[in-house]
Amino acid sequence: MMMKYIKQHGIWYLVISFLSVGFLVSFALYHLPMIYFGMTLLFNLIVLIPFSIWHFLSFRRQLRLLANFRDLWEIAELSSPLDESYQKALSAHNDKAQQEVFRAQSQASRQQDLIKMWVHQMKVPLSAVSLMAQTNQLQSDDVNQQVIRLEHYLENLLTYLKFSERQDxxxxxxxxxxxxxxxxxxxxxxxxxxxxxxxxxxxxxxxxxxxxxxxxxxxxxxxxxxxxxxxxxxxxxxxxxxxxxxxxxxxxxxxxxxxxxxxxxxxxxxxxxxxxxxxxxxxxxxxxxxxxxxxxxxxxxxxxxxxxxxxxxxxxxx
CATH class of the missing domain: 3.30.565.10 (Histidine kinase-like ATPase, C-terminal domain)
Known part of the structure; x- marks a missing residue:
């Protein structure tokens, strides 16, 4: 966790360190009393250390929220401008994902209805051939006609599935x-x-x-x-x-x-x-x-x- 915090905010501590070194060099070059520099540095540390502890704890809490949240309302308390921007982006992505799920479900439902419809349609030529067989009236032209109908229905079904899945x-x-x-x-x-x-x-x-x-x-x-x-x-x-x-x-x-x-x-x-x-x-x-x-x-x-x-x-x- 500490390494993540340093990776995220370490640049600011590096800037503070460079500024402190700059002040130290300035005091030394102008032969200013170093006690003033030491008192200033001590005051800054007294403010910086508690702030850093609070900031680290806040950072850790944010990471835990983000690691475990399931719904956007669970991270609504993260209210910084950057956090709000992330939440808006997540909300837009979530809406898009829900739309995709809805479209997929609708497509699956349509395909199920379609397959049921085609099964019902294909029963008609199959029943006709079955009746011909039962009555010993199997004529090649009549059988071929029903077979062509079956092929036509199957071709329609396969073509619809190919188009709906964009696989051709x-x-x-x-x-x-x-x-x-x-x-x-x-x-x-x-x-x-x-x-x-x-x-x-x-x-x-x-x-x-x-x-x-x-x-x-x-x-x-x-x-x-x-x-x-x-x-x-x-x-x-x-x-x-x-x-x-x-x-x-x-x-x-x-x-x-x-x-x-x-x-x-x-x-x-x-x-x-x-x-x-x-x-x-x-x-x-x-x-x-x-x-x-x-x-x-x-x-x-x-x-x-x-x-x-x-x-x-x-x-x-x-």
Whole structure:
């Protein structure tokens, strides 16, 4: 404890020592009576020693308070300007830490709710396959359709977790969006066939982007187009040098739902009515496209269809 005190305040005792030596030299050079110097030094020591003892005890008490405190109110009695500054800094740090804890708890709660939701969703295709097996009606196309749904739900879940934990990197390269969208269509061909949907792809878009994450975003958009298209309809995909437009002839989206499409967990009327939406597909799509510096815009009319446009941001130049 004494060494800490000397380390903290020893400089002032060193200054006092130098001043005393300076006075001694002055007295000697001017041949002043040394008795006056001795009396002055003795008086200073009489004042300095009790003050030093009190100051050391106060310093020791402060260290013990700081070593054992758990809440800021326990060190409120430390009222020097420096102590108050430290307390303000600690209070700000404590508030920030509490906010971080609250955000982490909220994130954990959202993830738990999300996982519960996805478990419930994945029970639907699993139950369908189980029923097919029990009734000896296992058709390869029907089974493949349910497997694709399961893969889609799992992909959404894993992507959400990666984004929420920020554990994935983007790798940009020059790609053909035409080739990419055709791979996405091929991956979902069973779903097209099941609803007897036709698809038309025209044009191309040479874009520097992350192929994996753009594929995920386009898969979400196309999955919604398939999900809410009427049987026998058509999905049109048009590419230009700056955008991709995916248009369906489905049931459409209510005007009041359009502004909230990209909110986390929002399903809207169609999602509730058809019990197919998790509320995270378009949310994740928006998050991914933001990271890719791309914009997304949705327009829709009830019973006519929905059009989704993904394009370069106007203030960006790729």
């Amino acid at each position: 990197d983007f790798r940009f390269e020059q790609i053909s969006v035409n080739e990419l969208i055709k791979k996405v269509i091929k991956k979902n061909r069973i779903l097209f066939f099941h609803k007897q949907l036709s698809v038309e792809v025209t044009g191309d878009w040479q874009l520097k982007t992350d192929k994996k994450w753009l594929s995920f975003a386009l898969s979400q958009i196309l999955d919604n187009a398939i999900k809410y298209s009427t049987a026998g309809g058509k999905i049109t995909i048009t590419l230009t040098k700056n955008s991709i437009t995916i248009a369906d002839q489905g049931i459409g989206i209510l005007p009041e739902d359009l502004p909230r499409l990209f909110e986390e967990g929002f399903t809207g009327y169609n999602g509730h009515e058809h019990q197919k939406a998790s509320g995270f597909g378009l949310y994740m799509t928006k998050q991914v496209l933001n990271q890719l510096d791309l914009a997304i815009e949705v327009t829709s009319q009830i019973d006519i269809g929905t059009e989704v446009v993904v394009s370069k941001r106007k203030n960006e130049a790729f």
